[in-house]
Amino acid sequence: MPYFISSYKKSIDVFKAKVEESIYHKIAPLNIHAWVTEEPVDFKEKTMGKYISLNVGESWGKLWDCAWFNFTGTVPKAAAHKKVVLLIDISGEICIFDEDGCPNQGLTNVSSEFDLTLGKPGKRVVNFLEKACGGENIDLWADGGCNDLFGNYKDSGKIKEAHIALLKDEMRKLYYDIEVLQELMEQLPEDSSRHQSILFTLFHAFKVMKNYDKEEAKKAREILSAELNKNCGDESLSISAIGHAHIDLAWLWPIRETIRKGARTFSTVLSNMDRYPEYIFGASQPQLYAWIKERYPKLYRKIKVRIAEGRWEAQGGMWVEPDTNISGGEALIRQVLYGKMFFKKEFDKEMKTLWLPDVFGYTASLPQILKKSGLDYFMTIKLSWNEYNQFPHHTFMWEGIDGSKVLVHMPPEGTYNSSASPKAIKEAERNFKDKGVSQECLMLFGIGDGGGGPGEEHLERLEREKHLNGLVPVKQEPSLEFFKRIEKNMANYKTWSGELYLEKHQGTYTTQAKNKCFNRKMEFALRELEYVSVLAQIEGLRSYPQAEIETIWKEVLLYQFHDILPGSSIKRVYDESLERYEYLLKHTEKLIEDTYRALLEDCYCTNQVTPDFLLASKITPKTKAAGIINSLSWDREEWLMINGEWAKVKVPAMNHRVIQSSTLESTSFGVTAEDHCIENNLLKVSFNEDGSLKSVFDKEFQREALDTNFKANVLTPYEETYGNAWDFSPTCHDIPQDKFKLEYSESMVRGPKAIVKQIYTYHLSTIEQEIILTEGSRRIDFKTKVDWKESNRMLRTSFPVNVFTHEVSCDIQFGSIKRPTHDNTSWDMAKYEICAHKYVDLSQADYGVALLNDCKYGHRVKGNTINLNLLRSTDTPGAEADKGTHEFIYSLYPHGGDCIEGQVIQASYELNLPLRVVEFTGEFYFDRKKEALVRVDNESIMIETIKKAEHSDDIIIRLYECNGGTERVKLNFDHRVKDVQLVNLMEEPTDRSLFSRGNNELEFKPFEIITLKINCS
Incomplete structure (x- = not known):
């Protein structure tokens, strides 16, 4: 005779539901008083908001409102000798506090959005009395927010539940017995003996339940214990x-x-x-x-x-x-x-x-x-x-x-x-x-x-x-x-x-571009602040501001949280973080400027010189000077505007140079700018009628850098079919798109710079670009200002280059990686958008072209085309993302040889960290040359960080090998360096033996990071 299996299972569903309904029995409502504020207030100020008295079913606030709730009542006499709980649901999140103002328990509204396959999110039960006497007073304070787990406004902010209730603990335990066994049964094959055994045991327990009281629950649990106690x-x-x-x-x-x-x-x-x-x-x-x-x-x-x-x-x-x-x-x-x-x-x-x-x-x-x-x-x-x-x-x-x-x-x-x-x-x-x-x-x-x-x-x-x-x-x-x-x-x-x-989530490489820009600027500003603060400490001019630097760092690290920096938070998060970023950058830059100025004035200003010295030095008293600072680990030569005059300045590695206006010499500039063409001694850049690049001819290597079958720097808005901060369709590149239209173009020479200024429009948006070619430079800078007013659009630019390779070199932290430029496999295809920091580079053995940037991260490199993601205006979750004004630079950098021979990483650092000019004034000036604290004789070794040690006055120097080779380097230290120790990233001594002070040599493995702790007298 067959069994009614399906009916048994339906009965068990009924069994579980009725047991769940029987766990709590409401016996009285709670009185509800609330003090509502727009922003949170502390426990001591809990009654400072707008007072309201509430009943169940009434709304208490709008989205993100806050309130201190006071739940009061009296336990009915009928609850004597029974377990009493409070059931509270305010259609938001709430935290119960004790009388001393300490959080005791959090509650979450039952209607909160959540993946219900993982369970129910609601927490509404406050355990109040294990065994009531009846007549006890209830006076409970709680801090509430009118939002669910995911920031949603649920049920119009209505109070759903605020009651005194009895807890039938045996029924509660029975519920979990049933739940676990039923779900286990559903995970087992229907024809297995274990499945069948659990099914019939559950049905047998169901049969004893008539009144759903404590005694019946005990009997049902005894029946189920046989299955629960079967050990694996x-x-x-x-x-x-x-x-x-x-x-x-x-x-x-x-x-x-x-x-x-x-x-x-x-x-x-x-x-x-x-x-x-x-x-x-x-x-x-x-x-x-x-x-x-x-x-x-x-x-x-x-x-x-x-x-x-x-x-x-x-x-x-x-x-x-x-x-x-x-x-x-x-x-x-x-x-x-x-x-x-x-x-x-x-x-x-x-x-x-x-x-x-x-x-x-x-x-x-x-x-x-x-x-x-x-x-x-x-x-x-x-x-x-x-x-x-x-x-x-x-x-x-x-x-x-x-x-x-x-x-x-x-x-x-x-x-x-x-x-x-x-x-x-x-x-x-x-x-x-x-x-x-x-x-x-x-x-x-x-x-x-x-x-x-x-x-x-x-x-x-x-x-x-x-x-x-x-x-x-x-x-x-x-x-x-x-x-x-x-x-x-x-x-x-x-x-x-x-x-x-x-x-x-490849869209997160680009979304909320202003946050990403500030992050890049703050990382480099903190590098500079730590470096100059170390120099000032060594000179005895200023104490190292360790506590202040740590505070700034920690706030920057907070904004690098994985839903802030990637751009996947709500608008308010960015409104607030951008305000703080702006302050932090301004404050950090002022600290840098003030510290450099103090150093320069100490080095170059004195009254202890003779008129003969001044005459011989061609240096005049009481005039302005400019200190040019190079905090990178190689010598640099750049054109700078100093006191209104152009100067080509060479500055040693990790050092500075001082220039007076009176010592600047006029010079001619080897650049030209004509309609649709700019040129220097190395490159000739030609433009199409629509403003795009037609050609970049490399005069030194006598070859074309662009694939002239296609236009380059075509500013293209792509429609965002997904419309969220995380993702965009990989097929968007296959769909014909509108382009920005060139409205204005002007060629000019500005000192050593040949410039084409162009203005583009699209719908309500405008782009202003200065394409700049500087005398002696291989960088073509696209200095860009965008007034972006589009919705659900992504702005990109692209450069088809005259290079054949199957891999793109991508800048990442402390090195680089190579990624495929083809779609041979599903793994290759999946990388339709890639993240890189300061550059990506396509190179053959003899020639290559890199695209540098000062604050962008999202790239697409397929075949011979480099495509850079500039902005993404999505509305979920952050409304109006990227709408507004943006300023940034990206640079095309043709070079001889591969990425290493072409010194692409050096070029990318120089774009992000230009020589710093600090003006200062003193009585007299004379040249007291300072040795760099440390110098390296190998350009594959980058000095990334110089800072004070966390737990001593020693100096931390962090270096890394940037090209992926085994390299030896000789380090030349300032004479004041007395001791050098190898430490790990936590600044703890390591077992690895360090170079002797005799030769100061150190060997790096590919992309290795090495940290030194040095002691200065």
Whole structure:
């Protein structure tokens, strides 16, 4: 006789739903009082807003409004001897505070948007009394935000729930018993004995439920215990689970809301730790901890206790979870430096793992940075988002451009918001690509984006799943313990070499161009500030402003967070960050200028000279002078405008030169400008009638640099069919597009510069360009000003070049990588947009052409065409992205030989860091030449950073090999350098022996970063 299997399963659905409905019984409403403000206020000022009294169903605010709520009431006498909870849902996020103003627990509206396949986001239950007497007063304060997890305005901001309720704890436990067993059953083959056994046991338990009271729930749980207590056998895979709450420091909400999201989440974690003794939680990002320490010191002290106990894992080695495509190399080092310093100082924890679950691809420079910072492990998830090719591993070794390797694990479930359910466990087991060589994987469970992390549902499931037959075993533990175990099997893991390219979100290389521009300017400004501050310290003129520099760096690092710098946040985030960037850059530049001026005046101004000296030196008293500063590690010669006159100035490496107006000599300039043509001694640039480039003839090498079958520098707006900050269609290049129309063109000579000025229009937008060719230079600069008013458009320019090669050289942090220019494979095709920093270069053995830039990152290089992404005006999530005025420079750079012989990297640095002119005035001037603090005799070695050491008055010098070769270099130090020590990126001594002071030689491996600590007298 057959069984009614489908009917049994429907009955079990009814069973679970009715049990869930029976868990809470509302017995009285709460009184609701609120004080509403537009921005958050502290606990001590909670009644300063607009007062309103509310009932359930009434709206309390608009999107992003804040309010302090006071929930009051009296526990009814009928609740005596029973467990009492409060049910609260304000259609937003809210945090319960204790009487001392410390966050106690976060709540999230049930209607919050979330991927429901990962669970329900709502947290609405406040545990109030374990055993009530009846008559107790309720007086609860809570800080609320009128937004859901993802910054949405839900249910018109109405109060959905505010009640006193009874909790039927046995019914609650029964619900999780049913849920786990039912979902396990659904993951097993229908004809398996385990599936059938669970089905009939669940149906048997259902049959005892009539009144849905406590006694029936106990009987049903006893029946189900037979299935829940069936332990798994000898499994070849185990899962390490750790609680997680991915919190974007800004995204669909402003930074100010992130701080409150942190308080809600962290207080919820601590509350659940009191209830679940096996619960292990982890959180990264010292910036978030620092905010909590500042704003919620009592909560922070509680966190420190749990960290000391080992229940809370401080994770990751970076200040924030940053973008790694666009952030500069030194910035990535500072992320680690400040991140590790914080965790060591605050929690006495030595970080070993980089924790970046949600970043949009990973630069091939990262493995070396990690290894030389003491970070041996790396955890991410994002590569599971690839659109065209499935990444082949979950546990593997990652090799960077210098050969450094780190151990990587990607949780195979492919999410950092795991539901910790049987389905999640089964999915991890099915997906794990390396289970043949590794017997362990990670699971990150909890609700992120301010959703409080793991809820009771996650922890209840895990209690039942530890050794449940039908599932691989799951245990909660810190991720570091997991990595230490799998490290022992490293010899068996495969190696992935080069970048970890994410086949998605390539639009983030360009979106929100002003933020990216400010980021580039700030990275170079901080480099300059640290360099000049070291010089001033050595001269005894000024103390090194270490605290101020660290503060500036940390704010810049915050804006490199992976949803700020890539351009994927809401408009308010950029309105606020641009205002701060503008201030930071202005302030940093003033510090640089003032410090250089103090140095120059100290070196060149004195009253202790004779009139004979002045006469012999042709130097006049009380006149202006200009100091020309070169902070790069090679000698430079450039045309500069000094005191209104042009001068061709040669400045030694890492040094300066002083020029007086009276000593400037007039000279002729070997450039010409005619209609449709500009020319210098090296290049002749011709233009088409529509303003595009027709030809770039290289007079030195007697060859054409452009592919003259096509026009170059055609300014093209592409329609954005996706319309979001992250992605654009790869087929847009196949669709005919309108072009900007040339409205005005003028040729002129301005000193040593031949210029064509052009004005273009398109719809409501205007582009002004000066195409500049300077005497003696191979750079053709496109100085560009765009008034961009388009919607859902992307602005690009392109240069078809007369070069044949299958690879493009791309500038990345501390080196370069080569990428294919063809679409031979699906992996090649997927790289339809690539990220590069200061240049990309197409070269044959004998000749090449590079495209340099001063603030752009998105490129497309296919065949012989270099295409640069300039702007993207999307409306999601940041409305009116890139609308407004932009100024930037990109430069075409034809050269002899390949990228190395053509010195492309040097040219790209010089575009981004032009010689600095500092004017100053004193009584008299005379030449007191200073030796550079350090010089190198090999142009393949870049001096990237000179700064004060973090924990001493020693000086840090960071160098790297830029061309991918093994190189020896001799370093020439200022005579005041007394001792040199090799250190790692954390400024700790290394075991590697340093060169002797006798010959000062050092050997670099390809793309190697070497850091020195020097002591000056």
